[in-house]
Amino acid sequence: MSKGKNLQKIVILGAGLAGLTAAYELAKNKKEVIVIEQADKVGGLARTVEKNGFKFDTGPHRWYTKNNKVNDWMLNLMDEEIIRVPRLTRIYFDKKFFYYPIRLVNALSGIGLVNSCRAIVDYVIARVNARFFSQKMVTMEDGYINQFGKTLYDIFFKRYSEKLWGEDCKKISIDWVGQRTRGLNIITILKDTLIKSKKVVSLVDEFSYPKDGVGRIAEKLAEGIRKNKGKIITNNEVCQINTTRGTINSVVVQNKNGKQDIRGDQFISSIPLNELIHRLNPAVPLRIRRLALKLRYRDELQVAIFVKKNHITQDTWIYVHPKEIPFMRFMEMDNWSDRLSPKGTTTLVFEIACNVGDSMWLKKDKEIIKMVLNAYIDEFKSISKNDYLGGYVHRVAKEYPVYHIGYRGDVDQIKKYVNKYKNLQLIGRNGTFRYNNMDHSIEMGLFAAWNIISGGHKYDIESVNIEREYLEEKKIENVEDETLEELNNTQTE
Ligand SMILES: Cc1cc2nc3c(=O)[nH]c(=O)nc-3n(C[C@H](O)[C@H](O)[C@H](O)COP(=O)(O)OP(=O)(O)OC[C@H]3O[C@@H](n4cnc5c(N)ncnc54)[C@H](O)[C@@H]3O)c2cc1C
Structure with a gap:
């Protein structure tokens, strides 16, 4: 495509938070943009559904980010719609409630003396193993046992994980653990419990939330896109992506009236990575399609x-x-x-x-x-x-x-292949096959838009959400003592 940078048409696949953020930023910068969404509404995984006067979110969505820029961006977008919500999350089993994230005294008193002693011994064994017989940790089970010991893993993580995944924890990669358990291990829990004056403040006890539901973030983005003359078409499924020699030319969308070809100069995809692969036309090599089938x-x-x-x-x-x-x-x-x-x-x-x-x-x-x-x-x-x-x-x-065992290698090979399309950027949770939270998908959307606006690849989308440990903590250096005391009190039993 030979259009000048400012006349380019940008086609965005998927109107979840990642795709909408990219479109919002591009439209604000006077770019011609069109977002294609298969569902009847925008928002993807982060929607608020309304039925008979009741509004409910598509799963619990609390806003949390370690990235101050993304946080400011979201607060600026949502403005006076944001409220602060106190968080209380607990685990229920054996007819009892346990705090989550785990609080030591509550957990040990809840599981009884025998299990508590076992938990301590198992934890010591796990630490000794890790220290002196370092084994390669591969599975979700390895990760949990390393962090918490076998007893606490069996009690607090195994049953839930198997219910969530519908399969054995040995079949899921360790990568998921790092993102799920706030980087906690017994030592951090102990420290949180015992050392009240420590300047690590957990921000898990309160979070930002749009007062009319999480779906307002997507709606607000859509309002901004339309205000800046961007287009969003819902009820349109991308069913084919046409390419010639390393360039994407157009996407074919299917709606109730039939098929339509939408041409573009730049493409941003947040649709599931495996679907993208199977929609590329001409078909990609069998080796890549086979890898995509594993996702x-x-x-x-x-x-x-x-x-x-x-x-x-x-x-x-x-x-x-x-x-x-x-x-x-x-x-x-x-x-x-x-x-x-x-x-x-x-x-x-x-x-x-x-x-x-x-x-x-x-x-x-x-x-x-x-x-x-x-x-x-x-x-x-x-x-x-x-x-x-x-x-x-x-x-x-x-x-x-x-995250199947070995998924990372499979995904890397697929992405390496996809990188040959110079006018395509992958973003989003399913688009990059990464366990993103909202802030990560928003950051990816921002990066993709900024790359197009600045005409390069300065913003590395692949660098978003790569930490092995998803710490829901922030070092707070300059917090007033009073606030610290208050926050620490909410953390300890
Ligand atoms: C139950 C649950 C709880 C969560 N809790 C939190 C939380 O507490 N905090 C937090 O920050 N995050 C949370 N998340 C994660 C958050 O919802 C996601 O990170 C975020 O919404 C992902 O946005 P996305 O745009 O990357 O992907 P998606 O929302 O998946 O958007 C992709 C879009 O592409 C569309 N699409 C797919 N295929 C096609 C096609 N062929 N043609 C056209 N359109 C297509 C989809 O319909 C979808 O709208 C939670 C997620 C879930 C599911």
Whole structure:
């Protein structure tokens, strides 16, 4: 394509936070931009669904970032819509609640003396093994045991992880552990518990949140894109990506009226990496298509139950470990913002991990709602059938990229191949096959836009979210003592 830099048309695949951020930034800089989205609404994985006056998020979404620039960018975008929400998250099993992130005294007293002694011995064994017999750690199980010891792993992580992934923790890569457990190990938990004056402040106890639901971030971006003459087309699936000799020329979209060819000069893709590979035309080498077939995702049913009561729980969300309870986590929307449900009511949102096409996914909505409602009432006894006002099932495909053992090498080879398309940038959670949070996807979107605006590759999208340890902590050097004391108190039992 021979258009000058300023006349270029940019085509963005997917209207999740990554794609929308890129489009927003480009449109603001007077670029011609079009976003193509297969769903009927923007927002992708971070949406707020509205049904009969009840609003609920597609899974618990708290805003957290270690990147001050991204934080400022988001706060600036959302402005007065942001509220601060106190976080309480707990784990439920054996009819007991445990704080998450784990608090030592609460955890040890909850599991009893015998298990506590075992946990301490196992932890020492894990440390000695790590120190003197360093073995290569490959699996999720290796990672958890190394951080917490076998007993705490069995009690706090194994059951939940297997419920989430639907497979043995030995089959998932260790990389997921680093991003999930806030970089904690027993030593950091002990330090948090014992050394009150320490200047490490956990920011996990309160978070930013748009008062009308997480979906407002995507909606606000879409408003900004349209205001700056950018285009967003929903209900359009990218079904083919046409290329010639290392350049993408156009994408073919399918909508209810048929197919349409959309040409462009620059392309940014946030659609799942494996789908991108299979849509490239002419077809890419068999070797790359085979690698793309290895990439898998875990899917989910999100079951909203509308209830004639409010503040049923104290929690923002609760992890549910027992296998016999069908949902793995639930949240109460009232504890996020009281603007989300009509007065005197609330919404409970239950998550059931499954795979598209399995027996759970294929159940009818009515059956799923009944199953969840009965299981919740039986187990938690905090509502009765008379409080039930209605339910809704939101189905989410490709929610979690599954980090199979060796996935990193496979993904690297695919990306190396894709890099040969000079006018294509990959961004987003499924687009890069990386377990992104919202801030990471936004940062990737910003980088892709800034690369086009500056006419180079200065911003390295691959450098976003690569830390092995996802520390939800910040060193706070200059915090007033009073604030520190307050924050430390909320962390310790
Ligand atoms: C249950 C859950 C809880 C979460 N909790 C948090 C949290 O607490 N904090 C946090 O920061 N993050 C959280 N996240 C992560 C956050 O939701 C994601 O990081 C973010 O929304 C990803 O945005 P994205 O644009 O990268 O991807 P997506 O949202 O997946 O966007 C990709 C878009 O591409 C579209 N698409 C796909 N294929 C095609 C096609 N062929 N043609 C056209 N369009 C297509 C999809 O429909 C989608 O809209 C959570 C995610 C989930 C699922």
